[in-house]
Amino acid sequence: MKKILLMAVVAFGMLATACSKDEVAQPVAEKSTVTFSVAAPELSTRAHGDGESATALAYAVYNRADKALLFKGTATMSALKATVEIPFVNGMTYDVLFWAEAPAPESPYTVDWDAKTVGYTNAAALVSNSEDYDAFYYFLTGDELPEITGPVTKTVVLKRPFAQLNIATNDTAEAAQSGLVVENVAVEVTNAYTQFDLVTGNGVNASNTGVTFTSAPKQGGTILSSYDLLAVNYLFTGGEKQLVNVKFTYTDGDTTTGGNAGRTAEYNSVPVQRNYRTNIIGSLLTSEGNFNIEIEEGFDGEPGHKYEVVSVATAQELQNAVNSGAGEIILEDDIVLDGPIVFGTFTRAEVAETIVRPFILDGNGQTLTYNGSDRAINVLTPDINLTIKNLTIDCIAPYCNRGINYATDGNLTLENVIIKGENITYALNLPDPSDNATVVINNSKITGVIALNVWGANVKMDVTNSEITSVDKADHENYAAIKLNNNGSSSAEGSVINVVGGKVTALDENGNPSAAVTNSTKTGVINISDSTEVIGKVEKRVAMVYWDGQNEFYSCETLEEALVSVVEHNADGVRLLADVEVSEIMVLNGSFVFDGNGKTLTSTAGRAINVSGANGVTIKNLTIECSGERAINIIQNATNVKIENVTATAANYTVNVASSAPNAVVDIKNSTLNGLCTVNVASAGAEVTVDGCTVNCNDNNTTVGEAYAAISLNKDAENATITVTNTTINVAEGSDSVPARNSAANGTITIDGSTENVCVMVAAITYEGSAYYYSFETLEEAVEFAKEGDVITLLRDIVVEGTLTLDLEGKTLVTNGMLTNAGELTIKGGKLISENNADKPNTLISTAGKLTIDGVELDHNCTTAGAAIRVLGGEAVINNAVVNAENLTLFADGAKVNITGAESSYFSNASTDDGTWAYAVKAQNGAVLTINGGSFEGKHGVITSAKDGSIIINDGVFFIQEPANGSGYPLCAGGENAVITVYGGKFSNIRAAGASGYAYNGGKFNLYGGLFKYKTFWGGVDESVIWVESGDADYPWTVQGTTMK
Incomplete structure (x- = not known):
């Protein structure tokens, strides 16, 4: 392993800061002499840079108030010291x-005493390795030199305005053996300063062309025990580290062809800092090395931190070089990796006080073969500045997670890099910690399932003349060659990828175009130049399908696609990645979470979302802007629906629980809902909770009876409950809408445990074929509002205690409950109908007051025992009515009732065939019921008088149909003092051998008139009865268009 070292150390004594102290106070006079004991810092050794050449000391005095230069002076430094006496006022x-x-002419500097700056007198005349270029300064101001009050002595320790740049090598002997003996050197520094501000302590006038220290004999001496000095030079710089590029030229004096004249080495990004030494050290003469190296801040003594240029041939050598903090690592051979190479030995805390740390990994044309399943190269070092070049990374395992994983926020450069990644999920991946990273990719070939993947925010990536390829082997479109990714929690928002030239390719398993470029972010941008060849699709992804606790997910171009995919793949949820606009209904028909992820769904459909047939749907973190009727519509037996942290607006129902979802359970929490009928429940038996929400009813209309409310139980929501807690309810000022409206039979709305602010509706006007209706708190309001042909539905039992007239002319009143009269009730015209439901009350009208029914058709469809009209005391007058009932049409108990009507009036009893005796009209307990006309039909009996009941028949038609038990009588008097008195009328029985009446248990008939088909009466009968035999001209009789037989 060959090493070239760059070391940065604090110069011996160079970090010493100026210090001053008051000494030897003397008596105050008009003028006082201040004695300055001036010294340059002393080194622990007498080597290069000892400062002894700086013997010429100059100084200038300024009025601090107006900055004016007062006078200048000089002195001579001896042994790095001088004493200066200055009289002050x-x-x-x-x-x-x-x-x-150094004394002129050796010193290359000129001081501008007015500007308080120093610069090169003639930069073109600078030479290398001159100790005469060493110099010192100090600017004494502020508390270090307070107001002059008397004589005082001050000690001032000067400091250097430079960084000292040293170049040294440890291979002098090896070079000499090959014929190279360095005699002369030159150093060129670009980005260097040509002047220095003596007040601020910073370099000024940085020069792109830099400063050149021309050829001079090499420096003598050694540093760090074993490195022979080649060059020592001084650079103006500042108190903070700065990067410069250094070109080092050396020669052995042989200028012949093939000699060693003008050899060069370049060291890029070399850190320099005022009062510090930077040492470029290594085997500089026998190893090639183009450096790109930085220094850590805070190097404060020998030996400092090493930055190596290392040649490696094994995986262990490569990892060791990375761990050592080597500046440049060069591969000497192909390397096989069983595990990842990790740039991670330096923590953020260690780097926090440094400038950007550079590394270069030079593949030198070699290949890193990675046979693992994790990451071939994993970069974790904070703020790292990494260049990878001339390298092939071949991931050969059947599955590999990452090729290069750049999990930091520094700078990454890929130059002439090949990543072979047919089995790599992400060939180049920038995860969360890469926020604000900068990536440059030049002349490279990168292949992966997803080739370039960015999770980090505000990443800037430039891809030039490179081939980026996606290998999409999946049956879904989640992959891409270039992707700005987003899973809802991590997102490459604000990131920009610029692709210039080159080629981007994405083909699926069948060779068809797949996703070449995918942007799943809201604010990220991918720019593809016209010079770039794109084979594949450029897509914007708006939603993803995910599994809890897993990294796998599918991203989709449309929300519809995601909502289908989540069910198809049995995933846990759908998460929005961007705001979406839709014109079709979004259908949620599985058990999953729809996470809006803070995004907005804008819909022009009639329903933004249908939750259909699903058990266990959660909708959360979503804004819904729906111009259609409903934002969230729960239908088709859907239940266990949760709505959390949702802001939704719709034209009508914001959250609607439809009648097609009976017994639905819906939980709404921490949401803001805006609409006309904001939370509407039409589901029978539903249980809906609203907690911690804001519910706004935006109805500005004042139309009477509009069924709008912030919280509403629809008329179809029988036995449903809405429980509201910790919720703010707002209703548009001036409208007739209410905070809560309960239109459901046996339904309940409570707000913080109370029904005080809940309007209970008793009647509604409905329209055939439409779910729309008007609802009213009183029945008379409904009747008054209704138009001819309208159907008014009585939603619950009501009690009339005052005087009420219901003019139903041309209208229909349908009841879900019982109409109770305790006052004076008049019903005129129209129809009054009870719904056919065994759970409904068995009485249509119950009166104990005064009842008048005039020209009304009543249908009582209750199959349980009861009566259409039950008169319990008081009095009732029924004129020209048509009453159809499953059981009794009229029951009088202790009341006075008068029935008058033409044959068009009709009382019909059609009880089910269960063998139960039932009658069209019944009177008992002192009731007096007078019939003055009309038609009466019964199944088992037509007219019956029970105990103490009296029925007087003056006229009418009475007939009985076939009774289920074979018995039936038009007239029946049963019970003590039960009397039926007949003065007129026509009576028939369908049975061939029937009887016209039956008296029992003390009941009797008084027959003074009437026409009877059968003479037979069971019990006593008055002989004045007029009998009609079969075939008589007056028989058969026609009633309601039906011929009585």
């Missing part, structure tokens, strides 16, 4: 500038 403050150099 008491009460004044002064600055003093000291400069020590």
Whole structure:
């Protein structure tokens, strides 16, 4: 292993800072003499740079108040010391500038005392290895020289304005054996300063052409025990390290052809610093070496830190060279790696106080063959400045994670590098720690499943005249030749990749174009020049499919693709990588997490998201801007839906739990929702919780009955619950919308445990074929608002306690509950219908007050025992009504009821065939029911009077259909004091040998008129009955268009 060393050490004594102290105070006078004891720093050894040539001391005095130059003076340094006495005026403050150099004409410097700067008198005349170029300075100001109050003695220790640049070698004897004996040397330094500011202590007027110290005899002496000095020169610089490029020319004096005249070596990025020595050391005469080396800050003594140029031939030598901090590593042979080469021995804490650390890995045309599955080269050193050149990296394992993994924020250069990576996931990878890194790739060939992959933010990558190739062997499109990556937590935001010239290729397993260039970021940019040949697709990825706890994921061009893929591949979730705009409904139909990742979904579809048939969907960290009706629509038996940290806006329902998802469980947390009917539940039996949210109802309309609310239970959401906690609810000022609206039978909305701010709706106007409806807190509001043909639905049981008139002319009232009258209720015209549901109340209208029904059609479809109209005390008047019921059409208990109607009025009982006795009309317990006309039909019986009930029939048509149990009577009086009195009417029984009535248990008939098909009555009967035999001209009778037989 051959080594060339670059060492940087603090010059002996060169770090000594100026110091001053008050000594020997003397009595105050008008003028006082200040004695300055001036000294240059002494070295521990008498070697090069001992400073003894600087014997000419000059100084200048300035008025500190106005910076004016007052006077100058000189003195002579002897043995690095001088004493200067200067008279000062008491009460004044002064600055003093000291400069020590070799006497003229040897010194190459000129001081500008007014500007307080020093520069080269004639830079073109500089020569190498002149100790006469050593010099010292100090600017005394501030607290070091306070206001003059009397005589005082000050000690001033001068310091150098230079960096000392030394070049030394340890192979003088070996070179001499080959015929090379160095006699003369020259040093050219580019980026060097030509002047120095004696106040700030920094170099000025940096020169691109630099400073040249022309050829002179080589320096004598040694440093570091074994290195022969070749050149010693002084460079103006500053207190902070600076990088310069050094060209070293040496000759043995033989200027003949083939001789050693003008050999050169170049050392790039050499660190220099004021008052420090920089030593370029190594086997400089027998090893070729073009250096690109830096120095760490803080080198404060021998031996310093070594930066080597090392030739290596084995994997262990290569890793050892990296660990040693070698500046340049040259491969002498091909190397096989069983494990990764790791640039990681230096921690960020160790580097924090340094300038950029450079490394060069020169493959020298050789190959690193990596047979592992991890990373061939893993770069972890913070702030590293790494150049890899002339190298082939061949990853031969069936799977390899990374080729080069650059996990730091420095500078990476690849020059003439080949990475063979058909089985490498990322051929060149810049993970999270590469934020702000700079990458330059020139004349290289890089191949991988993903060839160039960037996770780091604000990375700048320039790719010039290179071939970048993706080997896509997957059946999905996750890979790319060049990729700005994003998995939601890591993203190459702000990164820029510029590709100029060269070729970018991506073909899939079938040879078809795959993703050549993929940008999965929001703010990253990939620029491909016109001179670059691209074979493949240039894509923008907006979403990814992922598995929890795994690095594998699929990225997708569209959100739709991701939502299909997550189910297809049984993955755990979809994460948005960028804002997306869609015009179709996004369907979530599996159990997974949709993580918006802080991005925005803008939708022009009627529904932004349909959660359909899924059990266990989470939507989180998402903003939804939907111009359509619904932002999140939960349908088709979907349940266990979680909505977390979502901001959503829709034209109507922001979150809708549809009726097609009965018993859905939905949990909404920490979200902001904006809409007209913001959280709407139409799902029967649903359980919805809203916690820690802001819910805004943006309805600005004042239309009466609009079913809008921030929180809403739809009329279809029977037995559903919405529980709201720790939530702010806002409703647009001036609108008729409410914080919470409950339109569901047996539904419940609570806000922080209370129903106080919940409007309970009792009626709704619905429209056939439409889910839209108006809802109202009172039935009379609904009836008043309804138009002809409208259907009004009674949503729950209501009680009328005052006076209420419902004019239903041309309208239909459908009830989900029971209408109870405790006051004075009048219903006119229209229809009144109860829904066919066994769970509904068994009474359509229950009255204990005064009831008037005029021209109303009533349908009571409850199959359980009950009555369409139940009159429990009070009085009822029913005119020209049509009443159809599964059981009793009318039941009077202790009430006075009058029924009047033409034949067009109709009371029909059509009980199911379960053998239960049921009647069209029944009276009991002191009820007096008078029938003055109309048509009455029953299944088992038509008119019945029970205990203490009295029914008076003046007119009407009464007939019975075939009873299920074979028995049935138009009239039935059963019970003590049950009386039916007939003055008129027509009565029929379908049975061939039937009876017209049946009296039992003390019931009786008073028959003073009427026409009867059958003479048979069971029980006593008045002989004045008029019998009608079959075939009589008045029989059969037609009722409601039906012929009674």
